Amino acid sequence: MPRDRVTAMDVAARAGVSQSAVSRVFTPGGSASKETAAKVRAAADALGYRPNVLARSLITGRSRIIGLVVAYLDNQFYPDALERLSAALQKRGYHVLVFLANNRSDVSEMIDQMLDHQVDGIIAASVSLSNQLADRCEAAGIPVVLFNRGQDNWRLSEVTSDNLQGAAELAQYLVAGGHTRIAQVSGWLGSTTGRDRDRGFRDGLSSVGADLAASIDGRYARSEAASAARRLCDGPHPPEAIFCGNDHMAFAVMDALRFDLGMSIPGDVSIVGFDDVPMAAWKSYDLTTWSQPARAMVDTTVDTLMARIDDRTTHPKKHALPGRLVIRTSARGPATWPRPDKQGDSHARL
């Protein structure tokens, strides 16, 4: 029944001031005398008044809402990122309108709906935008930042970790660990992260005179990764090590090898992943992996977005943040790491 919200008008009447006075008191930059403010506040409290954000947004043209598209939530990296993003945004007074682009649901449609809702900015996690879509956002003056996904598009900001470097170091680590036949269950090669990690891994191998024995695209999916692993290892010459394009697939690979093929890890085969999701530290997997700096990635994403919201002339920027190798027990490794010369390098950079 109570469809009668209390409005600024009601408060004004009770406080004996004009409605615009009420508005001023509730507007950050508003100028009002101490007395007026006090009267208004009292009346507002008594009535339980809260400004209608919709009306405010309609005028100011800023909704303080950020649209967030996420592709999937079964890879623990994303719930984790979502949690952090939401917290960071909330701290800055923004709210999050989420869209899950699960299967083949139309990202284009979602972007349109976000635009309809006058979002102040858009974060696309692990989904890519067509040029056309990017245009539409730009036309609407809405900044977009890609999270954990790149794009050959100068209009869009993006935040990733240094996938090339990470995959390369994993490759070197495996070689240093004495592995010869090395295979890969790559991330989806249709995505920039998948391609970059693939590229980085191959380059890393060549940099130490090794090369890739076999590679199958696991498409970041558990079932595909599992079957890839079985195909890779069920032959006469199974690999000694497998690099997985992300942790999520690495878990599937480990399960398949251990329980379907009865192999031991790292006894029969070493496994490394990419991301360092919380589960990678669970003893059942204890996965050696590359840690993507989730916290820094989120902070950078939010900073970048805010900068562009506050100043539309700011240019889009691409960030590739540094990660680090996290050594656990799923892969046989060298006695010491980082290798001495590397150590020197990183000192030199300080």
Place this chain on the structure above:
Amino acid sequence: MPRDRVTAMDVAARAGVSQSAVSRVFTPGGSASKETAAKVRAAADALGYRPNVLARSLITGRSRIIGLVVAYLDNQFYPDALERLSAALQKRGYHVLVFLANNRSDVSEMIDQMLDHQVDGIIAASVSLSNQLADRCEAAGIPVVLFNRGQDNWRLSEVTSDNLQGAAELAQYLVAGGHTRIAQVSGWLGSTTGRDRDRGFRDGLSSVGADLAASIDGRYARSEAASAARRLCDGPHPPEAIFCGNDHMAFAVMDALRFDLGMSIPGDVSIVGFDDVPMAAWKSYDLTTWSQPARAMVDTTVDTLMARIDDRTTHPKKHALPGRLVIRTSARGPATWPRPDKQGDSHARL
């Protein structure tokens, strides 16, 4: 630069009709002749017009936004639920404003902000609302439904699974499997789900003449569950079986027992969980558990919410949906299950 959105006015001018004609064409129930509609559509397309949802909501008083509060996302049950809820809501033309009540961040604050945004309804997953908060929502005329959490509050709708029944059947299953010393790492006893499962499990044991050897509150947290498991099993008389208040804790318990205490599952001890999250089927855990009907819970939640949005006089309702035992290998079980008499029962009910 393009801060100049195209409005219904622009479209009207170009189409040579009134602005309200434009509105009618874009309003579901609007009456407009085929010709007008065509002209308007053409003009709108040419201009790239899309109605401003904010302005619309301001008038209609309905934002088509649902506020969703989630406590944590590290338990896979919730990302999963979020994904389903978001999809179900989207299908009905609603959007989701998410709030993560991670630590002790104020749920009250979040509810207020949702109210400020004129959400049409609120879903609270795994968080409880004080009576005061419930009042505030009711005063604003916003229906609330609790997901996977109950409350002694007649004003709030709630959707859970039949926690009592589920925990009871798990208890009976363990006893039938020949376990004598049975312990529990309970869900957080400060929550209704935690208490119901605890109650159900104890009742289930007594129903077959058994009782609980030990119980520690794991508070739905991984680390607490792990240490509880160690305390439970590190003594002279370790239990033969442990019931965990949810799968998330069960994984922690299994890891702790296997890797810290070197125990075998189910050789040394049987473990059962509650939820049947996707990970429970992973071979590393292969957890016997109670399947909460996530899909049905989500559908019921959305239906309930929609019903109350469309008709404010609808009374809040409490639903406890049926789940089912999922037998895997983490617990020693009886040769056959369901027990014959049970079988008869369920047939009788058809």
Place this chain on the structure above:
DNA sequence: CTGAAAGCGCTAACAT
């Protein structure tokens, strides 16, 4: 500092 007045972009009577 404060009130009056003009909208933000749209929907919903109300006439025609």
Place this chain on the structure above:
DNA sequence: ATGTTAGCGCTTTCAG
């Protein structure tokens, strides 16, 4: 079926 006229609840000139 369509145009005209009021607003939704608020911010923001503009006078004073």
